Amino acid sequence: MLLVWCWVHVLELMWTLRITSSPNGNSIDIEPLDNFIGEAITLDMTNVQIGGGISDLDLEIYSTLVRKKDIVLLYTGTSEKWMIDESIRNKFAYLGPPGDKWIIDHGIKCVGIDPLSMEKYGFKEGVTHKKLLSSGVGIIENLNSNLQRIIGVRTFLRN
DSSP: OOOOEEEEEEEHTOOOEEOOOTSSSTTTTOOOOOGGGGEEEEOOTTSSTTTTTEOOOHHHHTTTTTTTTTTEEOOOOOGTTTTOOGGGGGSEEEEEEHHHHHHHHOOOSSSEEEESSSTTOOOSOOOHHHHHHTTOOOOOOOOOGGGGGGGGGGEEEEO
16 A cells, blocks of 8 residues: 655645534643644545435445544535535535444544534534534534545644
8 A cells, every 4th residue: 555645734724623612521721732633534525415414334435544543534525615506505514423423433533524514504402513522532624625635645734
């Protein structure tokens, strides 16, 4: 297997960190920054239907690429459509309940996604956020389409 390393500066991905308090989770002032710095792998989730949830089955096909303590970046293609199709702002791919459990069970330290949120549009409870944060998994949202350049490439994410 060919291993390609590249450094990724967070400004190139234009991300939004969402670190909030949750039941049994850290507040922002004590959240470990190490969760957001380290080895990352970008997974192609463009096969997930717009408005659909990323499932454990969608993630499982990448289980040989993903390592414990990785930062997993999910590229759905949503970020390419923001300026073209306004309806995408309320109908985008998200991390579904079986997918969030897969992230936790595989020891992922942080998960990022290119839509505005990990949750399905219109969520009330923020179940995915609560599950991830209470399990010590950092969340990065609103990544841009530059993710497509590093799909399947092992990178080092830094600030």
